[in-house]
Amino acid sequence: MNRALLRISLACLAMFVLLLLNMNYVQAFETSKLAAEPGNIRVFDEQFTYQRGSIVATGDGNDVTIAESRLIKGTDTYQRYYPEGPVYAPVTGFDTIYSQTGIEQTENKLLNGTDPRLAIHNLTSLLTGKQKQGATVELTISPAAQQAAYSALVNDGGHAAAVVAMNPSTGAILAMASYPSYDPNVLTTFDGTQLNDAYNNLVHDPAQPLLNRAVTPNFPPGSSFKIVTSSAAFSQGLVANTNTTVPAPEPLQLPNGNLLNNDGDETCADGNPPIIEAFYLSCNTAFAGLGIRLTAPVLRDYANKFGMNQTFDIPFPVEPGLFPEDQGWTDPSLTAFSAIGQFDDEVSPLQEAMLASAIENGGTLMKPYLVQQVLGPGLSLIESASPSAFSHPVTPQVAGYVKAMMYEVTHNPSGTAYETAGPPATSIPIYGKTGTAENGLTPAESPDDAVFSCFVPAGPGVSSPIAVGVIVQGGGFGADAAAPIAVQVIQAYLKAHS
Amino acid sequence: MLVFAIAVVLLAYAAVGLGLRGKLPGLPADLVVFAALMGAAHVAIRRFAPHADPLLLPLAALLNGLGIVMIYRLQQSGRNGNPGLQVTDLPSSATTTQLLYTGVGVAALVVVLVLVREARLLQRYTYTLGALGLVLLAIPAVLPTSHSTVNGAKVWIIFGGFSVEPGEFARLALAVFFAGYLVSKRDVLALAGRRVLGITFPRARDLAPVLSAWVATLLILIFETDIGTAALFFGMFIAMLYIATQRVSWLLIGVALFLFGTFLTANLFHHVMERFTVWLHPFAGSNPTGIAYQPVQALEGLAFGGLFGTGLGHGQPYYTPLVQSDFIFSAFGEELGLVGVMALLLVFGLLVQRGLRAALGVNDPFAKLLIGGLSFVLALQVFVIVGGISGLIPLTGVTTPFLSQGGSSLVASWILIGLLVRVSDTARGPAPQPIQDEGMTQVVRAG
Numbered sequence: 001m002n003r004a005l006l007r008i009s010l011a012c013l014a015m016f017v018l019l020l021l022n023m024n025y026v027q028a029f030e031t032s033k034l035a036a037e038p039g040n041i042r043v044f045d046e047q048f049t050y051q052r053g054s055i056v057a058t059g060d061g062n063d064v065t066i067a068e069s070r071l072i073k074g075t076d077t078y079q080r081y082y083p084e085g086p087v088y089a090p091v092t093g094f095d096t097i098y099s100q101t102g103i104e105q106t107e108n109k110l111l112n113g114t115d116p117r118l119a120i121h122n123l124t125s126l127l128t129g130k131q132k133q134g135a136t137v138e139l140t141i142s143p144a145a146q147q148a149a150y151s152a153l154v155n156d157g158g159h160a161a162a163v164v165a166m167n168p169s170t171g172a173i174l175a176m177a178s179y180p181s182y183d184p185n186v187l188t189t190f191d192g193t194q195l196n197d198a199y200n201n202l203v204h205d206p207a208q209p210l211l212n213r214a215v216t217p218n219f220p221p222g223s224s225f226k227i228v229t230s231s232a233a234f235s236q237g238l239v240a241n242t243n244t245t246v247p248a249p250e251p252l253q254l255p256n257g258n259l260l261n262n263d264g265d266e267t268c269a270d271g272n273p274p275i276i277e278a279f280y281l282s283c284n285t286a287f288a289g290l291g292i293r294l295t296a297p298v299l300r301d302y303a304n305k306f307g308m309n310q311t312f313d314i315p316f317p318v319e320p321g322l323f324p325e326d327q328g329w330t331d332p333s334l335t336a337f338s339a340i341g342q343f344d345d346e347v348s349p350l351q352e353a354m355l356a357s358a359i360e361n362g363g364t365l366m367k368p369y370l371v372q373q374v375l376g377p378g379l380s381l382i383e384s385a386s387p388s389a390f391s392h393p394v395t396p397q398v399a400g401y402v403k404a405m406m407y408e409v410t411h412n413p414s415g416t417a418y419e420t421a422g423p424p425a426t427s428i429p430i431y432g433k434t435g436t437a438e439n440g441l442t443p444a445e446s447p448d449d450a451v452f453s454c455f456v457p458a459g460p461g462v463s464s465p466i467a468v469g470v471i472v473q474g475g476g477f478g479a480d481a482a483a484p485i486a487v488q489v490i491q492a493y494l495k496a497h498s
Numbered sequence: 499m500l501v502f503a504i505a506v507v508l509l510a511y512a513a514v515g516l517g518l519r520g521k522l523p524g525l526p527a528d529l530v531v532f533a534a535l536m537g538a539a540h541v542a543i544r545r546f547a548p549h550a551d552p553l554l555l556p557l558a559a560l561l562n563g564l565g566i567v568m569i570y571r572l573q574q575s576g577r578n579g580n581p582g583l584q585v586t587d588l589p590s591s592a593t594t595t596q597l598l599y600t601g602v603g604v605a606a607l608v609v610v611l612v613l614v615r616e617a618r619l620l621q622r623y624t625y626t627l628g629a630l631g632l633v634l635l636a637i638p639a640v641l642p643t644s645h646s647t648v649n650g651a652k653v654w655i656i657f658g659g660f661s662v663e664p665g666e667f668a669r670l671a672l673a674v675f676f677a678g679y680l681v682s683k684r685d686v687l688a689l690a691g692r693r694v695l696g697i698t699f700p701r702a703r704d705l706a707p708v709l710s711a712w713v714a715t716l717l718i719l720i721f722e723t724d725i726g727t728a729a730l731f732f733g734m735f736i737a738m739l740y741i742a743t744q745r746v747s748w749l750l751i752g753v754a755l756f757l758f759g760t761f762l763t764a765n766l767f768h769h770v771m772e773r774f775t776v777w778l779h780p781f782a783g784s785n786p787t788g789i790a791y792q793p794v795q796a797l798e799g800l801a802f803g804g805l806f807g808t809g810l811g812h813g814q815p816y817y818t819p820l821v822q823s824d825f826i827f828s829a830f831g832e833e834l835g836l837v838g839v840m841a842l843l844l845v846f847g848l849l850v851q852r853g854l855r856a857a858l859g860v861n862d863p864f865a866k867l868l869i870g871g872l873s874f875v876l877a878l879q880v881f882v883i884v885g886g887i888s889g890l891i892p893l894t895g896v897t898t899p900f901l902s903q904g905g906s907s908l909v910a911s912w913i914l915i916g917l918l919v920r921v922s923d924t925a926r927g928p929a930p931q932p933i934q935d936e937g938m939t940q941v942v943r944a945g
Binding site for chain 2: 001002003004005006007008009011012013015016018019020022023024026027028030031033034035037038039040041042043045046076
C-alpha cells in the first residue's frame with residue numbers, strides 16, 4: 001500500500017504546485033489585465049483613496065495649479081478641484097468618477113499612477129509605507145495669456161468665441177480658451193445621480209459649453225485663408241514677389257457666369273494692384289483669381305501642409321481645419337470661393353494660430369503640444385516634450401513675402417487691422433490677417449464670423465515669439481471683433497515675459 | 499511551534515486593528531480564549547498521544563487562528579465606525595461563534611484521542627459508520643427547504659437558530675466505512691478479476707457494496723445540488739480504492755466515471771453548465787454583473803492584492819459575496835497578497851504531507867487507508883476551492899478547511915486532526931519490537 005500512498009502524495013504535491021502556479025499567474029502576471037476590466041469596483045474605489053496628480057500651467061515660468069486632488073476633511077477621500085474652473089476647462093477637461101476628457105483623459109494613467117513608468121516608484125512607496133501618488137503634468141500654457149484670453153472672450157458680449165496662442169518656434173500652446181465654457185467642478189461629485197444631472201445639463205445646454213471651440217473646425221476662415229492662397233501663389237511662381245501686380249477687377253466674372261465681389265463692392269486700388277496691396281486691403285477678386293489659376297487640388301495641397309485635414313494629438317486628438325473634397329470642389333468657380341475662405345472649408349482658432357505660426361517660423365510649422373513635462377511623485381522626470389516640425393508649407397523666402405504682407409495689414413494706414421492691431425492700438429509689432437466670413441446665416445440672424453490670425457516675432461522687448469488665432473462667431477468684422485482680443489492676449493503674454 | 503503559531507495569529511489580529519482604525523486593538527478576550535484552547539489541545543495531545551507528530555497541532559492552530567482573525571476583520575468591516583461595507587450575512591457575533599466552534603472542535607479532538615486509543619478500534623464500526631454517513635448525507639435531501647437550504651445548497655439541517663452541515667461529518671464516517679470495507683476485501687479486490695486489454699477489472703460482487711455506496715452518495719449530493727462535495731467524495735473513494743488495491747484500473751475507471759458524470763450533469767443540470775460558462779468566460783457579456791459576479795469579484799480582489807496584498811484591513815474583500823465562508827481564501831489573497839497566499843498553501847501542504855507521512859509510517863492497513871484517504875481529500879478540498887476561486891478549475895462551493903466561517907467544517911477538521919494525531923502517535927510511538935526505528939529518533943529530535 002505504501003507505493004500507492006507515495007503516488008497519492010505525488011498527486012497531492014501536483015495539486016499544490018498547480019495552485020501555486022495559478023496563484024502566481026493571477027496575482028503577479030494578470031493583475032493589470034484584471035485591473036483594467038470594466039466595472040472593477042476595487043480599482044474604481046481606489047481612485048479616490050490616493051492623491052491624483054496635479055495639472056500645472058508653467059508657461060510663465062512659475063507653477064500655477066489648474067487641477068488638483070484635495071483631501072476632504074474628516075475622510076480618507078480625495079476630490080478633484082479646478083481652482084480656475086471654466087478658464088482652463090478646454091485644456092484640463094474634467095475628471096468624473098466614471099470618465100475623463102481633455103488632459104485628464106489623455107494623461108490619465110500618469111495622473112492616477114498606473115502608468116508603467118511609475119511602477120518602480122509605486123513599489124518603493126509600497127515598501128516604505130508611503131501613500132501611492134499620481135504624477136504631476138506640467139503644461140505649456142501661460143496663465144497670463146490664458147486668463148487674458150478668457151477675460152477677453154467673456155467681455156466680448158456673449159458671442160461664442162475661442163482663442164489659441166502658441167509659440168511658433170516650438171509649437172508650445174500658450175493659451176487655449178473657449179467661450180461659453182463650463183465649470184468642471186460641477187462634475188467632480190461622488191454622487192452618481194448628481195453627476196448625471198450636472199452632465200446632462202451641460203450636454204443639453206444650447207450654448208454648448210462642453211464644445212472646445214478652440215480646436216473644433218466650425219468656422220469658415222474667410223479672408224484669413226488668403227495666407228494660404230498667397231503662400232501657394234508665391235510657391236508656384238504665379239506671383240514673383242510682393243510687388244508683382246495681380247488683376248483685381250470689380251466684379252470678377254467667374255467661369256460659370258456668376259459674379260464675385262469685393263467687400264462692399266469696392267474697387268481694389270486701380271484694379272491691378274501689387275499683391276501686397278491686395279493683401280492688406282483684403283481684395284477678394286485678386287485672390288479668387290489666383291485661386292482659379294492655382295486650381296483646387298494645389299490649393300488643397302497647401303492647406304494640408306498648413307495642417308488642415310490632418311488629425312494629430314496635442315495630446316488629445318484634434319483636426320484643426322477642413323478643406324473637404326465635397327462634390328464639385330474642383331469646379332474653378334467654387335475654387336474661387338475656396339481661395340478666399342468662403343466655400344466649404346472650415347477652421348478652428350488653432351488652425352489660425354498655426355497659419356501665423358508657420359509664417360513667423362520661416363515656413364516651418366511646429367507641431368502644437370500642451371504637455372511640457374511630467375514629473376513623478378519624487379519630482380523625477382517621467383517625460384519631457386521635444387518640439388518637432390509638423391511640416392514645411394513654404395520656403396523661408398515665401399514666408400518672408402507673406403510676413404511682409406501681414407506687416408502691412410496692421411501698419412499701413414489703409415490696412416484692414418491698422419486701427420485695431422496697429423500703431424493706433426498698440427506699440428507691439430503685430431503681424432496679422434483679418435477675416436470676415438459669411439457663416440451661411442442672413443445678417444439679421446447673425447453677423448459675419450470675425451477671424452484674426454497674427455503673430456509677434458521675437459525682437460526688442462519680445463523674448464519669445466507668439467502666434468494667436470481668434471474666431472468670434474457672429475462678431476462681425478475680423479478687425480473689429482477678433483483683433484482686439486488677440487492684442488489683449490499678446491499684451492498680457494509679453495508683460496509676463498518682459 | 500504552537501507558541502509561534504499563536505504569536506502569528508496575535509500579530510495578524512493587531513494588523514487588522516491597525517489596518518482598519520489605524521491603531522492597535524486592545525487585547526481581546528477572544529484571543530486569550532483561543533490561546534487557552536490551543537494550550538489545552540496541546541496538553542491533551544501530550545497526555546493521550548505523547549508520540550504524535552508535533553507539527554500537526556501548530557499547523558492546525560495557525561490556520562484556525564488566521565481564519566478567526568479574517569472573520570473578525572470581515573465582521574468589523576463597516577461596523578463600529580470601521581471603514582468598508584458591512585458583510586450583511588455575517589453577524590456581528592461571528593468571531594465569538596467561530597471561537598465557540600473552535601472550542602467544540604478542540605473538545606472533539608480530545609474525545610477522539612480519548613475514545614479512539616487505536617485507529618483500528620474504528621474498524622469495528624465499519625458498517626455502522628457507513629450507514630450513519632449515508633443517513634447524515636440524506637437528511638437534508640428529505641427535509642423541507644426551509645430546514646435544509648442556504649444559498650441554494652440543500653445541504654443543511656436547520657432547526658431554530660442552529661444549523662449543521664452533515665456532509666462534513668458524513669465524509670469522515672464514510673471514510674471509515676470505506677477504509678474498513680476495503681481493508682477486509684482488498685485481497686479479493688486486488689487479485690480476483692477478469693483481464694481485459696491488459697488491465698484486470700474487479701468482479702462485480704466485490705464491487706457491489708462500494709459501488710452502491712458510491713452511487714448513493716453521489717445521487718444524494720447531486721439531488722442536494724452540492725457538486726463540490728460530490729467531487730470531494732468521488733476523489734476520496736477513488737484514492738482509497740487505489741491505495742487499497744494498488745490497481746491502476748481503479749484510477750482509469752474513476753477518471754472515466756468522473757468525466758462521464760461531469761458530462762452528464764453538465765447537460766442535465768443548467769446550473770452545472772453555468773459553472774462551466776462562468777469558468778471559461780467570466781468577463782464575457784453581462785457575466786461580470788450576472789452569473790459570474792462572485793468569481794469575478796474574487797479574481798479582481800486577488801489581482802488587486804497583487805504580490806504583497808493591500809494589508810489586513812486595507813482591502814475591500816466585502817465586495818465578494820460569501821467572502822466569509824467559501825470565498826475566504828480570496829480575502830486572504832486580496833489583503834495578504836501572493837506572498838500570504840503561498841504561505842497559506844504551504845501550511846496546508848505541510849498538513850497534508852504530515853498526514854501522508856503518518857499513513858506511510860503506520861503498520862495497521864486500516865489506519866493507513868483511513869488517514870491516506872483523509873489526507874488526500876484534505877488536499878483535494880483545498881485544490882477544489884482555491885482552484886475554483888482563482889479560475890484554475892470550475893468553481894464549486896466547498897469550505898476552506900479551518901479558515902471558513904462555519905462550525906461543521908471546523909469541528910470536522912479538528913476531528914480529522916484528532917485522527918491524524920492518533921495515527922501519527924501509533925506510527926511514531928515505540929514499536930512492540932525493540933528496534934530503534936526512525937519514528938523514535940524523530941520524537942527525540944522534535945522534543
